[in-house]
Amino acid sequence: MRLDADNIGLIVAAVGGLALLFGLPLVVELFTLLQFTVYIVMAILALSLALIWGFGGILCFGQAVFFGLGAYAYTIAVFNIGESTVPVLLSIVVPAAFAAALGYFMFYGRLSDVYMGVVTLVVTLIFFSFMNHTAGEEYRIGASRLGGFNGIPAIPPINMPGDPGRVLWPEEMYYVAMGSLTAIYIGLRLLLRSHFGRVIVAIRENETRAELLGYDVRLHKLLIFSIGGAIAGLAGCLFANWNAFVDPTVFGLGQTAQIIIWVIVGGLGTLIGPVIGAMLLQYITTWLGTVEVANSSLVMGAILVVFVLLVPRGLVPTLQLLWQKLRGGRSDPGIVATPREAVESGDD
Amino acid sequence: MTDAPVLQTYDLTMRFGGVVAVDHVDFALKEGELRCLIGPNGAGKSTFFKCLTGQLRPTEGRITVRDHDITGAQSHEIARLGIGIKTQVPNVFDGLTARENIWLAARRGRSARAADALTDETLERLLLTSVAATPVGQLAHGQRQWVELGVVLAREPWLILLDEPAAGMTHEEVERTAALIKEINRTATLIVVEHDMQFIKMIADVVTVFHQGAILVEDNVANVMRNPKVRDVYLGKQAA
Numbered sequence A: 001m002r003l004d005a006d007n008i009g010l011i012v013a014a015v016g017g018l019a020l021l022f023g024l025p026l027v028v029e030l031f032t033l034l035q036f037t038v039y040i041v042m043a044i045l046a047l048s049l050a051l052i053w054g055f056g057g058i059l060c061f062g063q064a065v066f067f068g069l070g071a072y073a074y075t076i077a078v079f080n081i082g083e084s085t086v087p088v089l090l091s092i093v094v095p096a097a098f099a100a101a102l103g104y105f106m107f108y109g110r111l112s113d114v115y116m117g118v119v120t121l122v123v124t125l126i127f128f129s130f131m132n133h134t135a136g137e138e139y140r141i142g143a144s145r146l147g148g149f150n151g152i153p154a155i156p157p158i159n160m161p162g163d164p165g166r167v168l169w170p171e172e173m174y175y176v177a178m179g180s181l182t183a184i185y186i187g188l189r190l191l192l193r194s195h196f197g198r199v200i201v202a203i204r205e206n207e208t209r210a211e212l213l214g215y216d217v218r219l220h221k222l223l224i225f226s227i228g229g230a231i232a233g234l235a236g237c238l239f240a241n242w243n244a245f246v247d248p249t250v251f252g253l254g255q256t257a258q259i260i261i262w263v264i265v266g267g268l269g270t271l272i273g274p275v276i277g278a279m280l281l282q283y284i285t286t287w288l289g290t291v292e293v294a295n296s297s298l299v300m301g302a303i304l305v306v307f308v309l310l311v312p313r314g315l316v317p318t319l320q321l322l323w324q325k326l327r328g329g330r331s332d333p334g335i336v337a338t339p340r341e342a343v344e345s346g347d348d
Numbered sequence B: 001m002t003d004a005p006v007l008q009t010y011d012l013t014m015r016f017g018g019v020v021a022v023d024h025v026d027f028a029l030k031e032g033e034l035r036c037l038i039g040p041n042g043a044g045k046s047t048f049f050k051c052l053t054g055q056l057r058p059t060e061g062r063i064t065v066r067d068h069d070i071t072g073a074q075s076h077e078i079a080r081l082g083i084g085i086k087t088q089v090p091n092v093f094d095g096l097t098a099r100e101n102i103w104l105a106a107r108r109g110r111s112a113r114a115a116d117a118l119t120d121e122t123l124e125r126l127l128l129t130s131v132a133a134t135p136v137g138q139l140a141h142g143q144r145q146w147v148e149l150g151v152v153l154a155r156e157p158w159l160i161l162l163d164e165p166a167a168g169m170t171h172e173e174v175e176r177t178a179a180l181i182k183e184i185n186r187t188a189t190l191i192v193v194e195h196d197m198q199f200i201k202m203i204a205d206v207v208t209v210f211h212q213g214a215i216l217v218e219d220n221v222a223n224v225m226r227n228p229k230v231r232d233v234y235l236g237k238q239a240a
């Protein structure tokens, strides 16, 4: 393995991830660790949109749908099955399959970017209002009621695979979440270096050219969209576990907007940016909740406006640029994803 | 080399609402040819190319490539048959480096190792080695055109369509492009669209003239230049 910037970044991520994984439980109290667990879950969710929007160029206003589907798939399955291994797998497979179906309709139907945004938003609204209307006794899947706007309480936590009696402690949930985040982050970095990943970025840059080179653009988009759905689904599963409760707000507009804000603030076209964005903004939200000085939605909105106007590239890309300027170095290094500045110019 | 056409269109027609951009074109191209396609602005040359490469689905007619019917096939399917195109408005990956652009072309259908070697070779062939690490969006216009040429060549297609490859180039660059096209023609069949008559004279053998979506004349370059119909079409354009 050559020691170029990309490989160094990977090693730093792996060491940093492992240090947090094993180090944090030693230095913080259980309560803080629990708070951290949910930040990590949200960082995984942010990664899913960072991938499909920042690298795949697909603006999806419906990332909350896959998150919510993951949460509900786990919950419903675990009430029916008891042992949590299959429910965890379902929380990944169900949203991925739904993303594939939705993606098939959008990409093979050659929907334009704007309509793609509208469709994903509408799908979010449909799930939100449908789930809100399932409070009645008649809405149940097997042993699990859907609960409607009341939600589903007392969700059984993940157990050791094959041993339903041995459920994971909250502390162990932290290890699962942090381990997942590290593994997904490194997995995505490797994916983006592969031939498939490089084609995904190429498609973001110029669909026509990718197609004229013989790459099946629709299939590539479908696959990356489904991978994004799977990751968001896992985040939903971990969230249902952390919260032990799920209700239709996981499908809500607030949830969807939050994910987009994390990605914009952290930096579109990077993976680490949205991870940092999610953790930072979640931390601020929690803190605002404790001190009760300002409404947290208001503050989130203000942060978004400030970033869009003053730091449009987001935190990480801006810091990278500053760092390069300080070193008096050259401009953008190679394949690093420069987000599409403008809408693609029209054809001749 | 056989004399059977490798590319043929039958009654090919492309309409945009009331505009007939390509009008019942019967066109045939033999293996190894270097065909020039000329015609005034709006004659339908680019639209003809888009039909051939699946970017547009023809309204009527058929297209065959070596006995395959490719009418209405997807662009990537046609590309996989070994057909490459440089479009009139450059289609490159602007945010990516010149090397990455060419690598993406070379890697399709090749091992990573073969793709790396072919990428280096193509960069050298087009004198792009010194700008290999520069994002293509930051390159000068002529160099950007060559990157696109490199992207087309790195797939090693046997049939190449070039839509105004010398547009906006300096005189020197035009000459180099002409030499390059002749060299490519040793191993590949080409159709070249160009407005620059000096350039056409440098490379042409048989010339097809398009006018209002239809083939006006098809003859060797000397006869085409002398043809009064062709003069009228071009003069008419200048008068307009």
Ligand SMILES: Nc1ncnc2c1ncn2[C@@H]1O[C@H](COP(=O)(O)OP(=O)(O)OP(=O)(O)O)[C@@H](O)[C@H]1O
Binding pocket: A348, B016, B019, B020, B021, B039, B040, B041, B042, B043, B044, B045, B046, B047, B048, B088
């Ligand atoms: N997508 C489209 N929609 C409507 N009309 C179109 C479209 N594309 C091309 N046309 C029309 O079809 C005709 C042929 O255009 P085309 O671009 O093929 O000409 P051309 O021979 O390539 O011209 P030029 O030398 O200027 O590049 C023109 O009248 C043009 O306005």
Ligand SMILES: [Mg+2]
Binding pocket: B045, B046, B047, B088, B163
């Ligand atoms: Mg044209």
